[in-house]
Amino acid sequence: MSQPFPFSAIVGQEAMKHAMVLTAVDPSIGGVLVFGDRGTGKSTAVRALAALLPPIRCVAGCPVNSPRKADCPDWAAVEDTRIVSRPTPVVDLPLGVSDDRVTGALDIERALTKGEKAFQPGLLAKANRGYLYIDEVNLLEDHIVDLLLDVAQSGENLVEREGLSIRHPARFVLVGSGNPEEGELRPQLLDRFGLSVEVTSPHDIDTRVEVMRRRDAFDRDPRGFLKLWKPQDAQLRKDILAARKALPKVSTSENTLTDCAALCIALGSDGLRGELTLLKAARAAAAFDGAKSVEREHLRRVAAMALGHRLRRDPMDESGSAARVERIVADTLGPVRVAAE
Template sequence: MWHNSQCCFCDVMPVTATAVPRRPVFPFAAIVGQDEMKLSLLLNVIDPKIGGVMIMGDRGTGKSTTIRALADLLPEIEVVADDPFNSHPSDPDLMSDAVKVAVAAGEPIHTIKKKVPMVDLPLGATEDRVCGTIDIEKALAEGVKAFEPGLLAKANRGILYVDEVNLLDDHLVDVLLDAAASGWNTVEREGISIRHPARFVLVGSGNPEEGELRPQLLDRFGMHAEIRTVKDPTLRVEIVEQRSQFDQNPEAFLAKYQAQQEALQAKLVAAQALLPKVTIDHELRVKISQVCAELDVDGLRGDIVTNRAAKALAAFEGRTEVTVEDIARVIVLCLRHRLRKDPLESIDSGYKVGKVFQEVFGVEIAT
């Protein structure tokens, strides 16, 4: 029986001890503040079709720590053993062609459990390193498709993190966004074509002082979170103390947050299962589109992503109907990066989205 799910993390099981000792990762449940970033990441895990997150903000605000913590929080997934693409043993949308052929032939499929992959894309990566390469000489000499998988293969069913994405070559960003949107990576060379599943949550981060992404690329990220350095001295002390405790005794610190981690993990699993049942009233969908129209948002991505994010939030809260409050919590994250930039305007784009939302829905967004 095929298992066809909307989410690349859906086949999840309780965390089990792994034989190989892993480096301790700061627990997601212990991260203080940065609510926009945490909410955006969690919603993308519940529904990867939201289209990823662009995180813009100051240096040293815990972007990398949070993303690694999220990957570590997620339950282990079942993958086909010795498969470079983390193929799903029963979902054809998440299988490599070789596994599909083996399944169709009735061959036994051996599986293993592994942590959700978290792949860091280095700034200087080449297209071959990202997409993979075809060994033409071997293909011609031996008549086989010799493919060396790239980072997109490793990221299948996981998280692909690109730090300083605004400094990455535009062509590479395009490749990443295309793969994230389609769920497949295709490599073609000298008439030979190979494709494999590449279903991942794309997370980009950057510092706006070092340059913005082109609007055409920025628009293709599902959500946009802004993070700032914490100003409250008490909160800063709490963050520093937590980090010190973790560095001094990681095991004790992890044990302290284990119950919260397990509760959050169970909440994510439940949300993924509930998501297909979540509905959004027609009137609310019309109002979302009215907000997008009044903000002069190009295309329909803003409408689609806001609907998806609101549904994911309702599922996360354990509900099957989207409320106005759900929309209020996600609409700025989904639309602020889609507004046309006026260099002479000093008004924050998030404020503009909130103002129009209030006019259309008659509800103020809580700050």
């Protein structure tokens, strides 16, 4: 299996990379939606993230990556109970996939050869405690969208068919990418993504040249290129682990909670998921920065990605969602204070 392009070597697209790092620090943020032009590094970043993420500790023979023997589902009949270290799972959910492939179904081979009724786990089982990646997520069939919404809500996959009644944990970070020109995403699924970023092709010559230079170097000598960028990826992995450890200790003031609520009211976002996601993202950003508390600067930095996809459409405002959020953030939180030299 070929190695993916190094995460640290991706040129530009800072908002996309930052959003993915934040979900690695705090998976409960709820995933990342990346919308933009073709060829802007969306899928490259997801594959690179998989190689960057710290490993997980799990039971060797458990099909749902349980951290302890006691957590393994009974139907799995796990025999190898050793605790091993494995790469964080990143599972692709292809377009046109069947319900059975996603949720799991009766193990036909075992039923025919042994006459036993057994469960064959699906993609949701493999993705537990990891990432589920959907390319062209806006083209996903409605019945799969409904299925994902149910699982995302409960954190559990329930399969009841062919005489089987199976349930298992299915907690994963959902990462989707797509081109908005090819269709819109259903609002119910759109709201399930914690963060959303828009990526565009770079408009300056120097950036485009650097993209070509790095990609060409990787294609010509993958091993040498990976070796060159290994220290940067290793440092980023170390920073993510440090942020995870620091996350529970990051304090949140009443003023910060008030700021979160004020921003969402000013933006007119529906429900309370916006506030909660904004708070979690800002806290993860603070932990990654090594800060002891969430400050307004952290809110400013993550507001567009946490709230941009939750805005009501304004036919009188032709600016993009990110620009609208930034404008309202400036009006609500005030201008950025520049430290005196």
